[in-house]
Amino acid sequence: METNELRAAIEAILFVSNEPVRTEDLAEAFADDGGLDAVIAQLEEIRRTLETNIGGFMLEQAAGGWRFATRAEHEPTLKKYFDRKGQNRLSIAALETLAIVAYRQPITAPEVSELRGVNSNAVIRTLLERHMIRVAGRKNVVGSPFLYKTTKDFLLHFGLNDIRDLPRLEEFGDLIGENINEDLVAAIESAPEPTITPAEITEASTEEEAAANEAAALDDLAASESNHAVQSDDRQRE
């Protein structure tokens, strides 16, 4: 297959695929046409072409694969045309909680609350409902609390290819008042070592069990929420 043909074939697959296309899968499909190296070269070529042409969409690497997605600047047009309001922005509390889950996963609700210094059950519920986190099993400690981890939707939403793409937590400065945010957005591009620590987990072995776990987790969160007089702003917004 000619280089141009290979590129066109890859484009066709990307266009039709319902989810991000994994590089390895493409490499396997085009094993006789140069395999991994050739595929990566063409993917980069497609990405570059779309970037130079400044079209309506781009090729992005997210959640372990490649997909076409619109450029952010077309959001107003799309919202208007499709008559969509778009999702609410995540609250600061939700983002803090998400940050903790992202770096410390799998993690339990009490552990999140401890790190934030406030009860975070309501926020965890919101994040579950927004598909940003999911139940990853139960921790083998007293009370068998549920463990949470981030989802594929989380990676897609934040445009991350892999959870390991997050910059190391240590890079998020120790000094108060120092503005480091601009570098951080750039730092997300870099690939540091994984920060996930394996924990003793009882994982759900079946889909039914996983779904049951999630339902039970919501019950747990709701139960401990109702013990508090003041409901979180997250819950009220729901």
Place this chain on the structure above:
Amino acid sequence: MSDETQPVPLPVEEEADEAAYKVTLPSFHGPLDLLLHLIKQQKLDIYDIPIVLITQQYTAYLDTMEELNLEVAADYIYMAALLINIKSRMLLPHDEEAPVEDPRKELVDRLLEYQRFKAVAETFAELDVVRMGVWARPPAPLPGTTDAEIDMSDVGLFDLIDAFRTALNRYKVNHPQAIELKRTVHKISDKMHELFEKVKEKSPIRLQWFLENRDRDELIAVFLGTLELVRLGGISLQQGELFGDILISRTEKEIDPAQFALFDHS
């Protein structure tokens, strides 16, 4: 531990026309957030926090909250207790030979850690806004894949709920609410009125004609009504020949239609 965001009061303004207070509140996301704010505001060294000063300021904030009738969440009170505990431990004399760990260390570590997550959250917030504008094509079935293998690896409860909701909506659209057909109750009195009016207009009429296009329940009502009218003497029935038409005629007798209602039985 209690609540999510705890507002911290700023100066209170009184509104001219209403006696109500309008309070502008920046929100803190917990005691750690408030502590960090105080440290930053006072330009304090986080590694050498003047614990007496910070405790005073922290509790002053809580007092203001209470003055404004804001509920001070347990999380904040717990932190106040922790600060006082650290303060008292620092006052304790300790052996020069065996130096103990700085009582503030644990708190400082927590603050630093929280600060990092706060920074990550700020980065996430920026990304959240930008990425909100990035749309991808919604999944669509591929041609010729009716028996496609279903990937259940990332299916959570909410996916199931969403799917169920969609199915439910589709069902509602495809199955509009059923029209309830009430069974018509035929009253004997109605039939009596009807027949009585008919024979007043034209007499005689054929019973067969009067029974046409009626269902079974109605026929029974008509039959009973006819018999009652005969009994009352309002009408008479004649049959000219065997199996011939039965004719209904008006009689001379005046009867009061108001009594027809008496023949309706529940």
